Amino acid sequence: MSVERKKYECSALPKGWQREEVIRKSGLSAGKIDVYYYSRGVRNDASLVPPIRQTASIFKQPVTVYKMQDGKVKSDFKHGPQEKPKQLFWEKRLEGLRACDVGGMELDAMELPRGLRAVGPHVREETLLQSVATALHVSAQPVTGQTGSRSALDKNPGVFLNPDQPLVQAVTVADDDIKRQEERVCAARKKLEEALKALVA
Amino acid sequence: MSVERKKYECSALPKGWQREEVIRKSGLSAGKIDVYYYSRGVRNDASLVPPIRQTASIFKQPVTVYKMQDGKVKSDFKHGPQEKPKQLFWEKRLEGLRACDVGGMELDAMELPRGLRAVGPHVREETLLQSVATALHVSAQPVTGQTGSRSALDKNPGVFLNPDQPLVQAVTVADDDIKRQEERVCAARKKLEEALKALVA
DNA sequence: CGGAGTGGATTC
DNA sequence: GAATCCACTCCG
Numbered sequence: 001m002s003v004e005r006k007k008y009e010c011s012a013l014p015k016g017w018q019r020e021e022v023i024r025k026s027g028l029s030a031g032k033i034d035v036y037y038y039s040r041g042v043r044n045d046a047s048l049v050p051p052i053r054q055t056a057s058i059f060k061q062p063v064t065v066y067k068m069q070d071g072k073v074k075s076d077f078k079h080g081p082q083e084k085p086k087q088l089f090w091e092k093r094l095e096g097l098r099a100c101d102v103g104g105m106e107l108d109a110m111e112l113p114r115g116l117r118a119v120g121p122h123v124r125e126e127t128l129l130q131s132v133a134t135a136l137h138v139s140a141q142p143v144t145g146q147t148g149s150r151s152a153l154d155k156n157p158g159v160f161l162n163p164d165q166p167l168v169q170a171v172t173v174a175d176d177d178i179k180r181q182e183e184r185v186c187a188a189r190k191k192l193e194e195a196l197k198a199l200v201a
Numbered sequence: 202m203s204v205e206r207k208k209y210e211c212s213a214l215p216k217g218w219q220r221e222e223v224i225r226k227s228g229l230s231a232g233k234i235d236v237y238y239y240s241r242g243v244r245n246d247a248s249l250v251p252p253i254r255q256t257a258s259i260f261k262q263p264v265t266v267y268k269m270q271d272g273k274v275k276s277d278f279k280h281g282p283q284e285k286p287k288q289l290f291w292e293k294r295l296e297g298l299r300a301c302d303v304g305g306m307e308l309d310a311m312e313l314p315r316g317l318r319a320v321g322p323h324v325r326e327e328t329l330l331q332s333v334a335t336a337l338h339v340s341a342q343p344v345t346g347q348t349g350s351r352s353a354l355d356k357n358p359g360v361f362l363n364p365d366q367p368l369v370q371a372v373t374v375a376d377d378d379i380k381r382q383e384e385r386v387c388a389a390r391k392k393l394e395e396a397l398k399a400l401v402a
Numbered sequence: 403c404g405g406a407g408t409g410g411a412t413t414c
Numbered sequence: 415g416a417a418t419c420c421a422c423t424c425c426g
Contacts (some may be wrong), residue, residue: 021293027408035406035418102312115253209406233422293408 013037088161089120092132115177117169119146119153120161128168145170151194214238287364290321292332316378318370320347320354321362329369336367346371 007020014151072185098106110129118128135143146153148160161167208221221237299307311330319329336344346369347354349361362368 022407024408029408029410032408062415104316114301225403230403233403 007038028102029185088157088163089167090126090149091123091134091167093128094130095124102159115171119148119150120157120167121154123167128166131166132168137165287365289358289362290324290368292324292328292368294336295331296325296328316372318351319368320349320351320370321358321368322355324368329367332367333369340365343374 007018010017010019013019016039018038020038022036024030024033024034098109098110100106109126112125112129112132116128116132118125123131132143141164143166145165146160146162147170148162150169152160208219211218211220214220217240219239221239223235223237225231225233225235226354299310301307310327313326313330313333317329317333319326324332333344344367346366347363348371350362351370353361
């Protein structure tokens with residue numbers, strides 16, 4: 001596994017600094033080039049060990065840390081991995097779009113079970129379908145829907161909307177639902193039984 | 202110094218598995234979290250460490266190993282993870298079945314692009330659709346289709362069929378196909394342009 | 403816990 | 415669209 005690497009002094013850099021170019025050899029970005037800059041003894045160079053100024057410069061500028069009385073650093077930078085912002089209502093980009101067959105003929109929209117209710121401002125059944133379908137297709141977690149109250153979600157989605165769940169109100173399965181489903185299974189079995197009988201006769 | 206460690210069962214994990222989070226407490230990456238997964242003492246459970254009887258039982262039966270004079274084991278069992286047998290043509294169980302809408306009305310079958318050819322004995326277009334759709338939906342690997350010759354696959358699927366791929370002949374994309382697709386994109390862009398013009402006018 | 407290597411967002 | 419930057423994963 002030979003990595004394509006070139007490392008050399010570069011006149012545009014201060015004395016003692018080196019520029020390295022590494023070609024990515026796999027993945028989606030294979031072929032792209034990453035550039036690294038080194039000065040001697042990187043590990044312990046004060047200009048590269050945090051805390052460092054977050055200013056735009058290839059030469060990181062160290063920071064003087066002032067301690068408070070209790071010995072803790074007076075700062076509020078966060079620990080742990082930062083959570084990425086998430087896009088709410090991305091489904092709206094799909095509004096008015098429909099799948100079509102090979103010939104370009106638009107397919108009918110699917111009708112959803114009556115129990116599924118859309119939530120969020122101006123979210124219609126069309127968007128609901130796309131949202132739920134995507135969640136079922138993509139999500140690794142159980143799909144349970146939004147648990148916030150309908151009015152809270154309408155008025156303040158930025159606060160109450162759970163971006164990990166589709167734009168459907170959380171569905172509660174009651175005893176009634178289970179009974180109804182059992183009846184459907186029974187009916188289907190009867191139908192199969194009769195079909196088999198008819199086949200033999 | 203209190204080490205920040207949390208170890209707990211996690212509902213997203215299979216039963217018996219635990220997730221541990223350990224916060225790095227020093228170094229450049231201080232504050233970052235490492236996640237470890239554990240299952241209960243699998244490592245040293247005699248009934249789960251090979252060699253194991255390959256019999257059907259939920260309780261794996263360990264094997265007594267007899268050594269020969271030279272100290273080597275008198276056996277030819279394979280090392281490394283055993284490959285599970287795979288079901289060929291499971292798609293045939295779905296033959297004659299169709300999705301229906303909420304009202305019980307059967308939906309039309311989808312028409313596939315002409316380039317896709319079914320392979321394997323008695324595999325029709327209907328089965329082809331189910332096979333390809335499942336592969337795209339479920340497979341983590343690229344879906345490339347069967348590379349064996351059509352006649353070999355028909356006569357000796359047990360030998361030549363690749364169970365990791367759907368029952369479609371490997372599709373080769375020629376320059377012609379790319380050109381045709383480019384034309385389609387161009388046409389779609391023209392249509393969009395005109396629609397936007399009409400909207401403004 | 404560090405470092406190589408990549409995905410992907412951001413900036414130019 | 416390319417260059418740059420950052421965050422994250424994986425593995426020793």
